Amino acid sequence: MKLGLFLKDRLYIIIIFIAFYVVNLLFLLASKVDLFLILFFSITLFSIIACVILIEYKRRKDFYDTLITNTEKLDKAYLVLETISYPNFYEGELLYNNLYEINKSMSENVGSLKKQVDDFKEYVEMWIHEVKIPIASLSLLLYNNKNLYDKKTMKIVSQIDNYVEQVLYYTRCENLEKDYLIKRTSLAKVLANVAIRNKDDLLENEIDLEIDDRGISVLSDSKWLEFILNQIVNNCIKYKDSNKESHIKIWVVDTKNKTNLFIEDNGIGIDDGDIDRVFDKAFTGVNGRKYSKSTGMGLFIVKNLITKLGHGIEIESKKGNYTRVTIAFYKNSFYDVVH
Amino acid sequence: MKRIVIIEDDKITRESLGLLLQASGYEAVIIDDFKDVVKCIIEAGADLVLLDINIPYINGEVVLQNLRKESTIPVIMVTSRDSETDEMLSMSFGADDYVTKPYNPNILLLRIRAVLKRSNNSNEITYRDLDINLQKGIIKRGDEEIVLTKSEMIIFNNLLSNQNKIVSRDELMTDLWNNSSYINDNALTVNISRLRGKLAELGIDDAIETRKGIGYILI
Numbered sequence: 001m002k003l004g005l006f007l008k009d010r011l012y013i014i015i016i017f018i019a020f021y022v023v024n025l026l027f028l029l030a031s032k033v034d035l036f037l038i039l040f041f042s043i044t045l046f047s048i049i050a051c052v053i054l055i056e057y058k059r060r061k062d063f064y065d066t067l068i069t070n071t072e073k074l075d076k077a078y079l080v081l082e083t084i085s086y087p088n089f090y091e092g093e094l095l096y097n098n099l100y101e102i103n104k105s106m107s108e109n110v111g112s113l114k115k116q117v118d119d120f121k122e123y124v125e126m127w128i129h130e131v132k133i134p135i136a137s138l139s140l141l142l143y144n145n146k147n148l149y150d151k152k153t154m155k156i157v158s159q160i161d162n163y164v165e166q167v168l169y170y171t172r173c174e175n176l177e178k179d180y181l182i183k184r185t186s187l188a189k190v191l192a193n194v195a196i197r198n199k200d201d202l203l204e205n206e207i208d209l210e211i212d213d214r215g216i217s218v219l220s221d222s223k224w225l226e227f228i229l230n231q232i233v234n235n236c237i238k239y240k241d242s243n244k245e246s247h248i249k250i251w252v253v254d255t256k257n258k259t260n261l262f263i264e265d266n267g268i269g270i271d272d273g274d275i276d277r278v279f280d281k282a283f284t285g286v287n288g289r290k291y292s293k294s295t296g297m298g299l300f301i302v303k304n305l306i307t308k309l310g311h312g313i314e315i316e317s318k319k320g321n322y323t324r325v326t327i328a329f330y331k332n333s334f335y336d337v338v339h
Numbered sequence: 340m341k342r343i344v345i346i347e348d349d350k351i352t353r354e355s356l357g358l359l360l361q362a363s364g365y366e367a368v369i370i371d372d373f374k375d376v377v378k379c380i381i382e383a384g385a386d387l388v389l390l391d392i393n394i395p396y397i398n399g400e401v402v403l404q405n406l407r408k409e410s411t412i413p414v415i416m417v418t419s420r421d422s423e424t425d426e427m428l429s430m431s432f433g434a435d436d437y438v439t440k441p442y443n444p445n446i447l448l449l450r451i452r453a454v455l456k457r458s459n460n461s462n463e464i465t466y467r468d469l470d471i472n473l474q475k476g477i478i479k480r481g482d483e484e485i486v487l488t489k490s491e492m493i494i495f496n497n498l499l500s501n502q503n504k505i506v507s508r509d510e511l512m513t514d515l516w517n518n519s520s521y522i523n524d525n526a527l528t529v530n531i532s533r534l535r536g537k538l539a540e541l542g543i544d545d546a547i548e549t550r551k552g553i554g555y556i557l558i
Contacts, residue, residue: 161441180423
């Protein structure tokens with residue numbers, strides 16, 4: 001709160017006061033009152049008005065200054081009322097009470113929206129578990145009926161399953177609650193699951209898969225990790241280069257502070273202009289437009305899950321040459337102490 | 340014939356599972372009354388149980404806990420719940436494996452075979468006059484000994500457990516990939532001919548027959 005602006009706001013008081021003072025001064029002079037008395041009278045008057053204005057200023061300044069600076073400092077500005085004390089002047093009280101009511105109504109509003117979203121997410125999770133049952137029945141029915149069973153129909157079933165799973169992990173990655181469990185996870189096992197899920201696709205596309213996990217295990221949630229690696233491998237398959245013999249190489253490098261998992265393909269690569277945005281929500285880029293069927297959600301969800309798990313992810317690529325994704329599993333000395 | 344009990348509340352799924360198991364040479368017992376599941380399992384005298392978590396009246400995890408008080412029969416949890424917590428919980432209650440829906444039927448069969456084999460605890464099997472050590476990947480005939488590569492052993496083992504039945508290339512491929520041998524179509528052909536060669540070295544040259552367009556059969 002600035003004194004100058006405060007005085008400007010109170011200018012009418014000062015003007016009225018000065019006008020009143022001049023009239024009185026003229027009256028006193030005309031009445032031939034002793035000059036000393038007039039001086040005393042003037043000083044008293046000016047002191048009183050200055051005191052009144054300064055006290056008024058001080059009471060407001062304390063309240064408004066804390067309000068303003070706290071609002072600036074807080075990253076959740078709507079919590080500011082919790083940080084200031086109840087004002088000791090009338091207008092402040094009015095403001096405080098009103099802000100309180102506004103806040104309350106807004107949090108009720110946000111609360112009811114949050115509940116709606118939570119309910120919806122809960123429903124989606126439940127629905128996904130429900131829909132998996134008929135998908136499972138379908139794949140069994142197809143398998144038992146040799147007339148219907150072939151690679152193509154099974155591929156369609158597994159595509160449905162993949163899309164359903166993506167929705168599940170999307171709701172999970174946006175959730176604030178932790179529904180994962182970090183434990184020592186064998187990379188070999190997770191990679192084997194990913195490989196077998198993509199077996200038909202890889203064989204059909206004649207993509208060689210080389211995995212060298214060196215028997216290393218990391219701290220992670222195996223289900224989440226499987227989803228993440230599956231998305232990345234799906235991309236490797238989707239963006240393969242049909243003009244050369246394709247391969248996907250997966251290997252692990254273990255250092256003191258972290259374990260790096262590399263997934264490299266020799267596919268079409270990513271444009272330099274796109275590479276920084278591949279993790280953005282709904283970003284499809286040049287490749288996504290060219291090869292259609294891209295929602296731009298896969299890597300966005302991957303990035304979110306990785307962040308929640310406390311791992312790191314990086315992607316580098318040379319157009320027409322290779323794409324390499326690196327996942328960093330940081331070692332946690334605390335976990336080792338506990339276990 | 341191994342007897343497998345299916346506890347699954349979705350009618351179509353459990354009937355299809357039953358058909359799948361029967362076609363693969365198992366005897367399937369389907370339970371459709373979930374009031375006293377544990378008793379049913381014990382009475383069925385099964386070799387293995389496929390247990391769903393979401394069943395009426397009682398949770399599959401509770402069934403497993405109660406079952407473990409009375410029996411050590413192998414149990415594979417088959418469920419659409421796919422979180423790490425669910426799996427940890429089931430495994431800590433004594434499940435032998437945990438398969439999430441929807442599953443690849445080939446893989447389910449492989450998992451069943453693996454669990455049954457583990458409970459049999461047999462590493463030594465015989466074929467004609469050969470002694471086979473699965474763990475070491477060695478086949479022996481008298482003093483003659485031949486070492487199989489990992490992929491060859493997986494193929495031989497698969498054909499052996501399906502002796503006199505046709506095994507498709509896809510089934511062999513699934514088994515190989517399930518055991519972290521990520522080979523391609525050509526490599527499968529190469530492995531099979533190498534396996535034939537090694538068997539021939541031990542004097543058995545008619546063991547593996549090719550059924551064109553269908554697969555292979557071990558006689």
